[in-house]
Amino acid sequence: MVKHPKESEKHTKRGSAMGEFKVHRVRFFEYMPSGIRALAFNQQNERMAAAKMDGSVEIFHCSDRFFQEKIIPGRQQAGIEGLSWVGERLFSAGLNGVITEYDLTNQRVKYTIDAYGGPIWAITGNQQGTHLAVGCEDGTVKLFEVNEDKIQFERNLDRQKGRIISLSWHPSGSKIAAGMMDMIQVFNVETGHSIHRILVDRGFGTSRGKECVVWSVVYLSDGTIISGDSVGMVKLWRDDTGTLIKSHNITKSDVLSLSVSQNEDSIVAGTSEGFVVQFQFLSMVLENNDKDWVRTRTFRNHTHDVRAVAEITTAVASGGMDTQLVVRPFLDKHEVKSSASKLRKIQFPHRSLVSCARKAGTLLFQYPGHLELWRLGESEGEGIPGSSLLLKRKPEKLLHLKVKGEDHIRCSAVSSCGEWIAYSTTSSLRLYKLHCDSNNVSITKISKLPKVLGSASQLCFSSDSSHLFSASTQSSVHMVSLSQSECKFVATFKTKSGSHQAIHLLTASEDGKWLASANIDNEVHIYNLQTRKAHCTVPIYSSAVSAMAIHPTTNCLFMVHADQQIFEFSIEQKEYTDWSRLVQRQGLHKIWLERDTPCLNVTFNQKNPSHVILHDMYMFCIIDQSQPLPDSKSQFLNQLTLRSLPEEQRKSYSHAFKVCKTFKELLCVDVMCDQSLVVVERPLEDITAQLPAPIKQKKFAT
Amino acid sequence: MAASFFLPPPMALVCLSSIFVQSCWYLKWRAPYNVCAKIRLCTFTETDKMSDLTQTQFESSDDELPEEVAFDASKQAALKSVKDALVSAKREKNLLKEKRRKRQQLFQEQKKRKRLPEDLLEEFDTETQKQTEVTDNNKDEEETNTSETISKSLPENYTVIRLKDESASNSLQQSAVDFIQSRFYGPRTHRTTNAELLSLNKKRGANKGAAVQFANKKWAVDVKANVAKTNKRFMHKEKLIPT
Numbered sequence: 001m002v003k004h005p006k007e008s009e010k011h012t013k014r015g016s017a018m019g020e021f022k023v024h025r026v027r028f029f030e031y032m033p034s035g036i037r038a039l040a041f042n043q044q045n046e047r048m049a050a051a052k053m054d055g056s057v058e059i060f061h062c063s064d065r066f067f068q069e070k071i072i073p074g075r076q077q078a079g080i081e082g083l084s085w086v087g088e089r090l091f092s093a094g095l096n097g098v099i100t101e102y103d104l105t106n107q108r109v110k111y112t113i114d115a116y117g118g119p120i121w122a123i124t125g126n127q128q129g130t131h132l133a134v135g136c137e138d139g140t141v142k143l144f145e146v147n148e149d150k151i152q153f154e155r156n157l158d159r160q161k162g163r164i165i166s167l168s169w170h171p172s173g174s175k176i177a178a179g180m181m182d183m184i185q186v187f188n189v190e191t192g193h194s195i196h197r198i199l200v201d202r203g204f205g206t207s208r209g210k211e212c213v214v215w216s217v218v219y220l221s222d223g224t225i226i227s228g229d230s231v232g233m234v235k236l237w238r239d240d241t242g243t244l245i246k247s248h249n250i251t252k253s254d255v256l257s258l259s260v261s262q263n264e265d266s267i268v269a270g271t272s273e274g275f276v277v278q279f280q281f282l283s284m285v286l287e288n289n290d291k292d293w294v295r296t297r298t299f300r301n302h303t304h305d306v307r308a309v310a311e312i313t314t315a316v317a318s319g320g321m322d323t324q325l326v327v328r329p330f331l332d333k334h335e336v337k338s339s340a341s342k343l344r345k346i347q348f349p350h351r352s353l354v355s356c357a358r359k360a361g362t363l364l365f366q367y368p369g370h371l372e373l374w375r376l377g378e379s380e381g382e383g384i385p386g387s388s389l390l391l392k393r394k395p396e397k398l399l400h401l402k403v404k405g406e407d408h409i410r411c412s413a414v415s416s417c418g419e420w421i422a423y424s425t426t427s428s429l430r431l432y433k434l435h436c437d438s439n440n441v442s443i444t445k446i447s448k449l450p451k452v453l454g455s456a457s458q459l460c461f462s463s464d465s466s467h468l469f470s471a472s473t474q475s476s477v478h479m480v481s482l483s484q485s486e487c488k489f490v491a492t493f494k495t496k497s498g499s500h501q502a503i504h505l506l507t508a509s510e511d512g513k514w515l516a517s518a519n520i521d522n523e524v525h526i527y528n529l530q531t532r533k534a535h536c537t538v539p540i541y542s543s544a545v546s547a548m549a550i551h552p553t554t555n556c557l558f559m560v561h562a563d564q565q566i567f568e569f570s571i572e573q574k575e576y577t578d579w580s581r582l583v584q585r586q587g588l589h590k591i592w593l594e595r596d597t598p599c600l601n602v603t604f605n606q607k608n609p610s611h612v613i614l615h616d617m618y619m620f621c622i623i624d625q626s627q628p629l630p631d632s633k634s635q636f637l638n639q640l641t642l643r644s645l646p647e648e649q650r651k652s653y654s655h656a657f658k659v660c661k662t663f664k665e666l667l668c669v670d671v672m673c674d675q676s677l678v679v680v681e682r683p684l685e686d687i688t689a690q691l692p693a694p695i696k697q698k699k700f701a702t
Numbered sequence: 703m704a705a706s707f708f709l710p711p712p713m714a715l716v717c718l719s720s721i722f723v724q725s726c727w728y729l730k731w732r733a734p735y736n737v738c739a740k741i742r743l744c745t746f747t748e749t750d751k752m753s754d755l756t757q758t759q760f761e762s763s764d765d766e767l768p769e770e771v772a773f774d775a776s777k778q779a780a781l782k783s784v785k786d787a788l789v790s791a792k793r794e795k796n797l798l799k800e801k802r803r804k805r806q807q808l809f810q811e812q813k814k815r816k817r818l819p820e821d822l823l824e825e826f827d828t829e830t831q832k833q834t835e836v837t838d839n840n841k842d843e844e845e846t847n848t849s850e851t852i853s854k855s856l857p858e859n860y861t862v863i864r865l866k867d868e869s870a871s872n873s874l875q876q877s878a879v880d881f882i883q884s885r886f887y888g889p890r891t892h893r894t895t896n897a898e899l900l901s902l903n904k905k906r907g908a909n910k911g912a913a914v915q916f917a918n919k920k921w922a923v924d925v926k927a928n929v930a931k932t933n934k935r936f937m938h939k940e941k942l943i944p945t
């Protein structure tokens with residue numbers, strides 16, 4: 001894709017029913033997600049792990065609206081080829097030849113083991129949870145024993161000529177099917193010898209010259225082996241004779257991934273063209289006993305190659321090079337129309353990648369390998385709502401800060417005054433002081449950090465930029481004070497309860513008295529910064545907190561959860577506020593609850609203390625706490641109708657939720673000190689422009 | 703010499719030309735590869751299609767009187783043709799040989815022109831010999847079993863690199879990445895561009911629109927710049943802009 005001018009910003013004026021804002025419309029955050037390479041579903045704790053092309057692993061909670069609970073950042077030039085759950089532990093293997101185990105509590109890599117077989121193409125664990133098998137480039141299948149603390153190499157199966165691309169254990173654990181180039185080998189695990197060598201056809205025509213790659217295999221308990229190869233065929237084989245039962249040609253390009261359901265009655269195959277095909281084990285005549293694998297459904301939810309599919313009990317999750325994770329429920333398994341029966345597309349991460357320095361008017365963008373600090377532009381004059389204003393001064397990039405080392409950035413923050421920047425990788429934390437003259441920008445690194453500060457899972461500056469809060473292991477928060485050029489340790493806040501999960505949200509109050517932290521176990525703790533002790537804990541709600549903030553004047557903690565519920569907790573009174581109880585009694589509107597992307601940021605309006613500004617990927621909303629809540633029958637998205645009504649009638653129709661859908665694909669919405677809104681957009685078209693090439697599909701009338 | 707050939711009747715011969723059998727010695731037609739053709743020259747002067755002739759025709763002399771041809775004459779003719787063939791083959795070989803020799807000479811001369819003067823080369827040669835002799839002596843003292851001299855230069859396809867610059871695993875990983883890249887985006891895959899994907903969606907969508915390269919300013923910027931430049935040049939050339 002050709003580079004477009006980075007500085008594209010428009011100022012528009014938005015008029016809501018009660019206020020006008022100058023909006024900085026920012027499109028120069030060139031956020032580029034990376035494609036999904038592997039998916040693994042854990043049945044026991046209902047978590048889905050997704051491995052991305054840049055080496056990061058994301059864990060989604062399938063029952064909590066697929067909220068992205070954990071993100072384990074990757075490294076430069078690291079790739080993952082396979083993921084496997086063994087019980088509650090997660091293992092991955094990549095082309096660098098190492099097997100990695102992840103520490104999911106602290107969201108980092110626990111250890112790596114070199115398999116000494118060259119690049120690893122496949123990793124899979126047996127159903128008994130005792131062994132891990134990896135398929136390597138040199139043609140060996142290596143067995144590793146899974147011990148309590150580590151894995152240990154046990155033995156190799158017979159070495160083959162050719163690389164092993166895919167593996168699948170028989171549910172009994174006695175046999176392994178390995179997909180290689182032009183063939184499938186079935187191994188007896190105990191002896192290590194190959195039982196069958198099944199030759200896969202190369203196809204006809206031009207594909208005769210290329211080797212047929214068996215991209216994925218699935219071994220069923222009745223001895224059927226199902227393979228997807230690069231010719232576009234899904235083939236079923238018998239493992240006792242090593243012969244072909246049936247072959248289905250589903251695409252002209254490759255079949256890249258296969259996944260079988262828990263009770264082995266449904267298989268999904270992901271193709272290079274972007275569609276997902278389902279096969280079900282049915283009989284052609286109802287209630288007959290002669291069942292067979294029949295192609296039933298086709299899901300066309302992707303535009304690029306689908307490199308990973310996983311069957312969750314009632315849905316199929318697919319991900320590929322178009323970077324979206326699509327969860328498509330099987331409608332025959334859902335009786336009631338609920339949030340679980342909706343098609344879900346997860347595109348943006350569920351963490352905020354943009355920090356705003358409110359007083360300084362600068363934005364910090366977090367990329368995997370570097371940080372960028374931009375100053376917003378200025379416009380002049382006034383205009384009517386909805387118009388674009390001319391820029392007097394264009395936005396400019398002040399700083400491009402590259403990460404030292406190979407790790408990717410985990411979290412970053414900029415202080416409100418714009419002078420302090422902090423970021424953390426999984427191994428270290430760095431703090432910089434920024435000096436900004438009229439023309440020059442220089443930074444100095446604060447080298448002597450307190451030893452307590454290792455890596456942080458979340459960072460937050462206090463509102464007066466005097467302290468930095470860093471969330472570290474075991475749900476504890478470290479507080480350090482910042483002075484001209486040095487940083488001193490002040491206190492550590494620990495929780496009394498035993499949760500060790502990492503904290504993913506931190507927020508400090510405007511007056512510097514309170515600090516709130518939220519972790520993955522849905523615990524929200526509030527600490528008193530003056531006494532340096534824990535103050536109280538918010539009652540645990542069943543869904544994870546996706547955004548929270550403390551109100552500047554009333555000191556109420558406003559929380560939005562992944563299931564779109566809203567709570568307001570008064571810190572000083574240690575109880576929910578009346579408004580929050582009203583919301584819970586009356587219930588939120590259906591349209592609000594049906595939104596499928598979580599709110600990522602909560603801010604407040606200094607001019608009007610009853611306003612709360614939230615945003616998710618497709619809309620931003622101003623909640624006016626002084627106005628009545630919408631009841632289920634009233635029109636929820638009523639901004640346009642209100643504008644058409646005369647002034648007197650507006651009051652009777654308006655309600656608390658004012659939703660604006662003008663700006664699309666929002667990454668961040670924040671309010672600056674001069675009462676202007678900053679809206680950071682990332683149009684999906686711009687992301688698509690930089691994706692790798694898709695397969696050419698012939699469509700009718702083109 | 704009488705000749706005949708055996709062929710199973712249903713097999714067809716690829717007959718490249720209809721030839722007079724007596725004048726040809728080379729196999730100008732090709733039998734299918736799995737047929738052993740035992741070829742014997744035919745003494746008849748005219749044969750239109752060899753495939754028409756069968757063994758019985760050759761050897762049946764009961765019905766007709768054969769032509770009276772003196773044995774010696776035909777023998778002479780056959781021998782002569784063989785000799786001619788041999789002579790011409792030899793001549794061709796010699797011609798080629800001459801050509802090759804001349805070329806070789808030309809190359810030698812060119813090489814001579816490029817090389818340094820003889821005396822300098824001799825000097826270098828003696829020096830290297832001395833060095834190898836010294837090392838040989840050292841090596842002989844250390845290892846008694848070395849029979850070959852260790853030359854200063856490495857065999858042809860070997861280079862020396864440091865371990866930390868490039869490790870074996872890196873190159874293996876790179877080859878694996880290249881394999882994936884070639885299977886996915888290699889020459890024979892049917893890939894198109896993202897611009898085309900988005901433009902086709904727009905064309906078939908509910909609100910039909912132009913292709914993204916035209917509708918969006920950010921796409922295909924350099925192509926548009928090129929087009930603008932050529933347009934400007936054209937207008938200037940054709941003097942369409944009034945000066």
